[in-house]
Amino acid sequence: MCSPAVINDVQREFSRRRFITATTLGTAGAMIVSHSAGAQQSPVRLPKGFRTVHDLTHTFSPRLPVYPLFTPVRIRQRFDYQKDGFFANEVTFDEHTGTHMDAPLHFIAGGLSADRLPADRLIAPLAVVSIAARAAKDPDTLVTVDDLLAWEKRHGRVPPGAVVAMHSGWDMKDTSHTPGFSEEAARFLVDRRDIVGVGVDTLSLDAAVAKKFVAHLAFLGAGKYGVELLANLGAVPAAGATMILGAPKHEGASGGPVRALAVA
């Protein structure tokens, strides 16, 4: 991301221009934020100007589809108004259900757990790559390097520190056929671009018919995180939005349900 020298320059500019009134809000560009609560001080960016909050999170219910092997969330009332003076549930989930994060630890022994991801990686420019038209005809289709290059031709290079999300329009229909990232596209993003994570609107970074977890291994093996079962990606601009991830922070998390928002 930005070097400290660039940040100092912008900070000086910031101080110098304080007099400008609040109506100059909506100018082009992004503001830069830096992270206080860890060793890292890499800057992150928030967009400025008029913004809409998109909720990219499905309501986490027992009726959501889950990846094979996992159990749907269980929500059980334990306390009630009459008996206890208040109402409360107990909740049990497998970490990789609902709209959720995959931390590197999910596939990589010794990888970063979700609770140890630096907080500045949770606020990131969001690039939405839509393959929905193709996926409507072929639910096994993959995001390719050509899809990424076509996105860049329209919107410019994937911004540093971005989350790149596949919008397939899958919509939770047939869990045995879901699009995903190709191994080549995953390697392109981790080797040739500067991303913090990736997202999909399906149950898995890999297509359901993939024989191996090639996309998972490429992304998580490079220390990136994944976010699966995102909602409302079709409503977010392809470029220019910022994702804010309310990531899980339970100890040793291989992942877990997130509250995913985008401001755009």
Added chain:
Amino acid sequence: MCSPAVINDVQREFSRRRFITATTLGTAGAMIVSHSAGAQQSPVRLPKGFRTVHDLTHTFSPRLPVYPLFTPVRIRQRFDYQKDGFFANEVTFDEHTGTHMDAPLHFIAGGLSADRLPADRLIAPLAVVSIAARAAKDPDTLVTVDDLLAWEKRHGRVPPGAVVAMHSGWDMKDTSHTPGFSEEAARFLVDRRDIVGVGVDTLSLDAAVAKKFVAHLAFLGAGKYGVELLANLGAVPAAGATMILGAPKHEGASGGPVRALAVA
């Protein structure tokens, strides 16, 4: 918050001033964002200029103290690399453990559950009211109306749509003596100020020695949310920061663990 007329005015101003360059980032004031994913269109605000991300979330572990009646979180490994090709846990929690939200439903039958709170209420100006010096001598002390007025004398009126957080410096020591909000302070905030929620760095909005849930009932009864067991409030500026709450979205949630961030 702002009326639609005000928003339209500012939007026009925004369009008119688009030509101003990106170096005007750090001007005074706040940008306004509006919420797309629900019936409400009330604007929310993000601060602009140079920003630091503070993580206000404790790592959610079985060693965190819990309010009496609740059970600490249980994290149980269910999948492993050798046997399954990946690692994953099952997690079970009572909703009101860890750094967590109280939705109105927690105390109010028919109140809003956490999954139904409009997403724009999750991004809010943060006012931190410190009573740490007094609490160090008296762990049963309460936030009073005078504390709120003293904060306003220094920092100006509590901003519209704010979260007001008590910083008591309690630090998870003695769970039988923890500060909280007085009933009068709670009523002042819900009746005479425009807040979306409140926060505390203790286990409860009410002091541990309180005989009734007077603060809970005043806040949640007015449709406000609470956030309990916040971390790092001492590091956040008393005024000017923005809280971003990765709130729980499981169905019918009376609350649940949050990822609480502040940009400042």
